[in-house]
Amino acid sequence: MSIKDFKDHFEAMKTFKADNPSTADDAFFTKSYTRMRKFVKKLEKIHEVEAKILKKQLTPTQEQLEMIGKKKELEISIEGMVTMNNSYMQEFLKKLNTVETKEEVIEQKEVEEEKKEPEVVSEPKVEEPRQPDIDIEAIRKEEFERGLAEGKNVGFDEGKAHAYEQGKQDGYQLAKEELQSEISNTEHDVKEKAVNFASLFLILGIWVDN
Numbered sequence: 213m214s215i216k217d218f219k220d221h222f223e224a225m226k227t228f229k230a231d232n233p234s235t236a237d238d239a240f241f242t243k244s245y246t247r248m249r250k251f252v253k254k255l256e257k258i259h260e261v262e263a264k265i266l267k268k269q270l271t272p273t274q275e276q277l278e279m280i281g282k283k284k285e286l287e288i289s290i291e292g293m294v295t296m297n298n299s300y301m302q303e304f305l306k307k308l309n310t311v312e313t314k315e316e317v318i319e320q321k322e323v324e325e326e327k328k329e330p331e332v333v334s335e336p337k338v339e340e341p342r343q344p345d346i347d348i349e350a351i352r353k354e355e356f357e358r359g360l361a362e363g364k365n366v367g368f369d370e371g372k373a374h375a376y377e378q379g380k381q382d383g384y385q386l387a388k389e390e391l392q393s394e395i396s397n398t399e400h401d402v403k404e405k406a407v408n409f410a411s412l413f414l415i416l417g418i419w420v421d422n
Contacts, residue, residue: 213287213290217294218255218290219256221294222248222252232305232308248293251289255286255287255290261280
């Protein structure tokens with residue numbers, strides 16, 4: 213491969229890097245790109261020195277001669293890097309395309325899902341609690357009977373209390389009348405006895421006088 217081929221490959225790497233910004237996060241590509249740029253510059257420097265020596269424009273130093281002596285080794289290294297870089301860039305694109313394809317599929321599915329009419333999910337029907345059957349007539353009858361029973365009890369109690377009060381009043385009046393009657397009888401007996409005694413004394417007095 214000529215120096216032009218190496219320079220063209222490096223330009224292809226530059227274009228690849230610009231077209232695929234994600235290579236900035238790829239450690240291998242970044243390292244290969246840096247080494248390729250360094251090696252190509254070093255090879256260009258060797259070619260410049262050689263050209264000047266051929267034109268007798270330069271008397272090479274020992275360092276420059278050693279650099280020219282490593283030219284073949286450098287070219288072999290660059291050729292190996294070119295082969296490796298080409299393979300790596302192809303694999304990188306395949307992987308990138310696979311990822312992009314997956315992302316496109318996912319995006320397509322999301323778009324299709326958005327286009328679909330939302331499924332109407334019916335809320336579970338909550339049955340209202342059923343009111344127990346109430347026999348109003350039976351309740352009324354039961355309450356009537358209970359009220360009637362309580363009324364009887366209250367009436368009975370009130371009747372007893374009224375009868376007690378009435379009996380107490382009647383008893384008091386009867387006792388009063390009986391007492392009054394006894395007093396009247398006692399007074400009558402006393403008066404009658406007094407009359408009898410007076411008559412007796414009168415008779416005795418007449419009898420004594422005779």
